[in-house]
Amino acid sequence: xxxxSVSFLVNYFGRQDTVDKADIAPILLKKGETQVALYGLGxxxxxxxxxxWQGKKVRFQKPSEGEWFNMFALHQNRDISNRGSxxxxxxxxxxxxxxxxxxxxxxxxxxxxxxxxxxxxxxxxPGSSIATSLLAGESTRKHVGVLDIRHNQFxxxxxxxxxxxxxxxxxxxxxxxxxDPEDPKIDYQVTDFLANEVKVLIHDVKEKRxxxxxxxxxxxxxxxxx
Numbered sequence: 001x002x003x004x005s006v007s008f009l010v011n012y013f014g015r016q017d018t019v020d021k022a023d024i025a026p027i028l029l030k031k032g033e034t035q036v037a038l039y040g041l042g043x044x045x046x047x048x049x050x051x052x053w054q055g056k057k058v059r060f061q062k063p064s065e066g067e068w069f070n071m072f073a074l075h076q077n078r079d080i081s082n083r084g085s086x087x088x089x090x091x092x093x094x095x096x097x098x099x100x101x102x103x104x105x106x107x108x109x110x111x112x113x114x115x116x117x118x119x120x121x122x123x124x125x126p127g128s129s130i131a132t133s134l135l136a137g138e139s140t141r142k143h144v145g146v147l148d149i150r151h152n153q154f155x156x157x158x159x160x161x162x163x164x165x166x167x168x169x170x171x172x173x174x175x176x177x178x179x180d181p182e183d184p185k186i187d188y189q190v191t192d193f194l195a196n197e198v199k200v201l202i203h204d205v206k207e208k209r210x211x212x213x214x215x216x217x218x219x220x221x222x223x224x225x226x
Contacts, residue, residue, distance in 0.1 A: 014040025014073065019048065021057040026070075028063060034150055035066055039098075041074040043105070049076065050086045053093045060095055069149050070097060075104040078125070096120040100147075100154060108137030111145050111158045124156060131167040139169045141212065162216045168205040172197050 005012035016022045022044070026037035039060060052058050062068075077088035094101060098121040100113065109127030116123050126145065131138040142161040147154060172194065179189055 013038075014042040014075070016042065016044060020052065021059075022049070022052055023059050023061070025061045026063070028068075035063075035068045036149055037063055037068040037070045039070070039072040041072070041076070043075045046077055046087045046089075049089065053089075058093075062097075067152065069099050069152050069154065071100045071102065072098050073102040073104065078103055078106050080106075091116045091118055091123070094118070094121070099152065100124065102126070106137075107133060107135055109140050109142050111143040111156070113156055129161060130164055134169065136169050139167050160212060160216055162212055166205045166209050168201045168208070170197065170201050 001010070001012055004010045013027055014024075016024075022041065024039050024041060026039045029036040029038060049058075062070075072094065074089065079088045079090045094116075096118055101116070101121055101123040103123055103125045106125050107128050108125065110125040111127070113122035113124045124145065127140075127142065128138070129142055129144070142164045143158040144161060145159060146157045148157070174190065174193070177193060179186065179193070183189065
């Protein structure tokens, strides 16, 4: 990433050069009467970042004057799935004066902005653009979004990604099935049972794919399957 940045191929922001504190300065964007302060925080080891936050060594520089729409993009674990207090960033750690949080790193696509537990800002979680692991969150529909900002108001329009490889995940239990563990052909029976479950998933993912294409066409995307 550093090489791409110095070659002017990407705009890399949010990097922290020190290991014991984080001083986050915004990129200031202006267009007409709208002013946006874009803050960024790249990936930092969770335990170290948590210690810095608890020690009040994470500081955000605010513009000296004017009314700004404050947006914070970070690439860290979110406080979900019982990760523990030190293995993620808690929403309560983020300054209350932020307006919108773009939460990276997480796999599941939760593109629609949702109210934070703090109640003063909203959070959008774009998720990964392709399935990168065998997790239930990866089976949800993938989106990108177009963000419109005017003064201190914003609108995020989700755009479904229609060329992403379809992915389904399910759970099965042999308990309660009509299977006799003493049957000498039990292996074949279990294989047949699992094969039928896979066929159901394949059928479901095909229907899911068709629904996605229909929705995309309604939104003006005339992509056709090859």
